[in-house]
Amino acid sequence: MRILVEDISLSIQGKPILQDVSLDIASGQSLALIGPNGSGKSTLLRVMAGHICADQGQVTIGKDRLCDLSPRNLAQRLGFVSQEAGTTDAIAVEDAVKLGRTPWLSLLSPFRGEDSRIVETAMSEMAISAYGKKQFNTLSGGEKQRVHIARVLAQTPQIFLLDEPTNHLDIRHQIAIIDWVIRQKSTVAMAVHDLNHAFACDRVAVLHGGKLVAFGEPSEVLVPDVIETVFQVAVHPNFAAQLNRPVLAFSKSAAAQ
Numbered sequence: 440m441r442i443l444v445e446d447i448s449l450s451i452q453g454k455p456i457l458q459d460v461s462l463d464i465a466s467g468q469s470l471a472l473i474g475p476n477g478s479g480k481s482t483l484l485r486v487m488a489g490h491i492c493a494d495q496g497q498v499t500i501g502k503d504r505l506c507d508l509s510p511r512n513l514a515q516r517l518g519f520v521s522q523e524a525g526t527t528d529a530i531a532v533e534d535a536v537k538l539g540r541t542p543w544l545s546l547l548s549p550f551r552g553e554d555s556r557i558v559e560t561a562m563s564e565m566a567i568s569a570y571g572k573k574q575f576n577t578l579s580g581g582e583k584q585r586v587h588i589a590r591v592l593a594q595t596p597q598i599f600l601l602d603e604p605t606n607h608l609d610i611r612h613q614i615a616i617i618d619w620v621i622r623q624k625s626t627v628a629m630a631v632h633d634l635n636h637a638f639a640c641d642r643v644a645v646l647h648g649g650k651l652v653a654f655g656e657p658s659e660v661l662v663p664d665v666i667e668t669v670f671q672v673a674v675h676p677n678f679a680a681q682l683n684r685p686v687l688a689f690s691k692s693a694a695a696q
């Protein structure tokens with residue numbers, strides 16, 4: 440499902456946070472959203488998820504404007520893993536993942552075998568099947584992160600919005616998430632800090648001071664000129680034959696020394 444972001448602007452307490460941001464993510468494409476701390480990545484994802492309203496502009500999901508969709512309808516189409524996702528409630532892991540099915544359930548359509556199968560698949564995909572009976576609040580940060588992603592997988596949306604999904608994860612699980620993004624047939628937009636992970640996506644968008652300063656294929660955007668200007672570091676690309684793409688290393692910018 441396509442997600443179209445048109446001319447989004449948002450100020451908070453008089454401070455511009457997003458300024459005229461437009462993005463077009465085709466159905467089935469993946470987008471990496473990168474930018475320095477405070478550049479507006481989480482805010483943009485929250486606007487795209489309908490969690491906060493922009494002052495100007497609109498977001499269209501498929502053929503419908505976000506603001507025309509009911510919360511239930513929106514949750515059937517779009518799943519969001521936010522950075523602050525969390526609960527201190529005593530809840531078993533499998534029950535937390537089952538919550539992902541909520542938008543599809545009703546009195547006439549209770550939790551069925553098919554829902555159980557979807558929940559099991561989501562837990563298996565995030566390698567948390569062994570923790571099903573454990574209490575969520577006893578898990579490590581990385582395990583909790585995988586439960587949040589499994590809950591959104593169980594939601595079976597056509598659009599996934601993920602705010603730093605590799606946060607807290609060890610390198611094996613980071614690679615597993617990136618591999619999952621590559622295999623997705625759904626549309627994915629994810630904020631990432633590891634610029635090497637951004638190479639896995641079809642498109643990369645760069646936010647700087649709330650403005651979109653670059654948008655295109657990874658090979659066009661993840662280049663020293665762009666990254667050095669935006670992040671104020673020196674970039675050293677090395678071609679990794681095994682990955683068939685550059686791997687970026689970084690050092691302090693000469694200008695900052």
Ligand SMILES: Nc1ncnc2c1ncn2[C@@H]1O[C@H](COP(=O)(O)OP(=O)(O)OP(=O)(O)O)[C@@H](O)[C@H]1O
Nearest residue numbers: 451452456474475476477478479480481482483630
């Ligand atoms: N509720 C709020 N009230 C005031 N300022 C806010 C609020 N939410 C976000 N901001 C400000 O908006 C700017 C963008 O924040 P945002 O969290 O979107 O950035 P980010 O690119 O996701 O940052 P990070 O990489 O550190 O996660 C920051 O300056 C932040 O302080």
